[in-house]
Amino acid sequence: MAETRHTKVLIIGSGPAGYTAGVYASRAMLEPILVQGIEPGGQLTTTTEVENYPGFTEVQGPDLMIKMQEHAQAMGCEIIGDIITDLDLSKRPFTAKGDSGNTYTADAVILATGARAKWLGMESEEKFKGFGVSACATCDGFFYRSQEIVVVGGGNTAVEEALFLTNFASKVTLIHRRDELRAEKILQNRLEKNPKIETLWFNQLDEVYGTDAPLGVEGVKVKNVKTGEITDIPCKGVFIAIGHAPASELVKDTLDTHMGGYVVTKPGTTQTSVPGVFAAGDLTDHIYRQAVTSAGMGCMAALDAERFLAEQDD
Known part of the structure; x- marks a missing residue:
């Protein structure tokens, strides 16, 4: 009542x-x-x-x-x-x-x-949201044990998510559109020392692709902001960490x-x-x-x- x-x-x-x-x-x-x-x-x-x-x-x-x-x-x-x-x-x-x-x-x-959490607003991001695309590593990281994962961003959120995801993933690729991170130095130091993390500079997410039945991520295409070159990165999970x-x-x-x-x-x-x-x-x-x-x-x-x-x- x-x-x-x-x-x-x-x-x-x-x-x-x-x-x-x-x-x-x-x-x-x-x-x-x-x-x-x-x-x-x-x-x-x-x-x-x-x-x-x-x-x-x-x-x-x-x-x-x-x-x-x-x-x-x-x-x-x-x-x-x-x-x-x-x-x-x-x-x-x-x-x-x-x-x-x-x-x-x-x-x-x-x-x-x-x-x-902020999103990029891409059609392919929206399509796979909840099916491989996430904005919360602590909510969904567990699902990607021994898998390759991509994290998008360059601030504290992105570095924290990338570090946390190494608890589960076999490899984490951090995609950042600049050549330096905005994260706190202590976090950057941890990132650099972690052998599971690779940082891809001067790149931005261009597309998320995967299967339709069942819905699931198979990889991403990233675009070099300087040359326009497209790189394909196979992965099972994409974490958007571009702030709030x-x-x-x-x-x-x-x-x-x-x-x-x-x-x-x-x-x-x-x-x-x-x-x-x-x-x-x-x-x-x-x-x-x-x-x-x-x-x-x-x-x-x-x-x-x-x-x-x-x-x-x-």
Whole structure:
């Protein structure tokens, strides 16, 4: 039976930003409701070892997110497994509609919807998506034991995926359109030392090909960006690792955005262009994009929301 729930603070999203906002909003006695969204736990649930979160020399991404969720719940945050499909920010209380049919009204909203993997937008990529083409090595790497794999990209995501995939693959070919990587030096060093990884410079993915019945990848054609020469690389899996785009679909027409959809916040705060609406984490951050900075912004958003609500009561 569909119902309407009211809360002082509605938190939308459940990565480090959302759960940390839940902890702080709960401690401020705001009795927040957190709606987890399409990917409970966010991007960290699709990574393996996390080595750069303070307090953990090494922790599995999904385990870290479970701990954060449990922490928020222990503080009193109500966590709901629903997906917000519509958000009306035109008047207070704000109104959010869930995929479940439930409606949530709130005096303040904290947006922590994060970011999602980017795709190249190729027809052949779309055809084999889920059948050999993936954007998540930790989700799908297991399926390519002793197989040859291709990774596309040149940043941290691509190098991390390539390194992780060597746990399963017989060979990983990293395709990058430039002649140097953007990844952190420590990751580049690991890549260079790994005998299973070969880097193909100045190339970009031109086509993914394979079988139709059953649907499956057999290889890729890559194009040299300088000479135009096409090279054929046999492989069973193709991992697209070209970064992420902010998940701002809910608010792209109501809040100020920039840099391809990132929500704009006032400098030094999490305030958006609508009073009472706050944004934190990868939804707003096109520079750092780290779990620890997202958690910090989740804290800021809860404190900003608390101050906002206190001012309304004056």
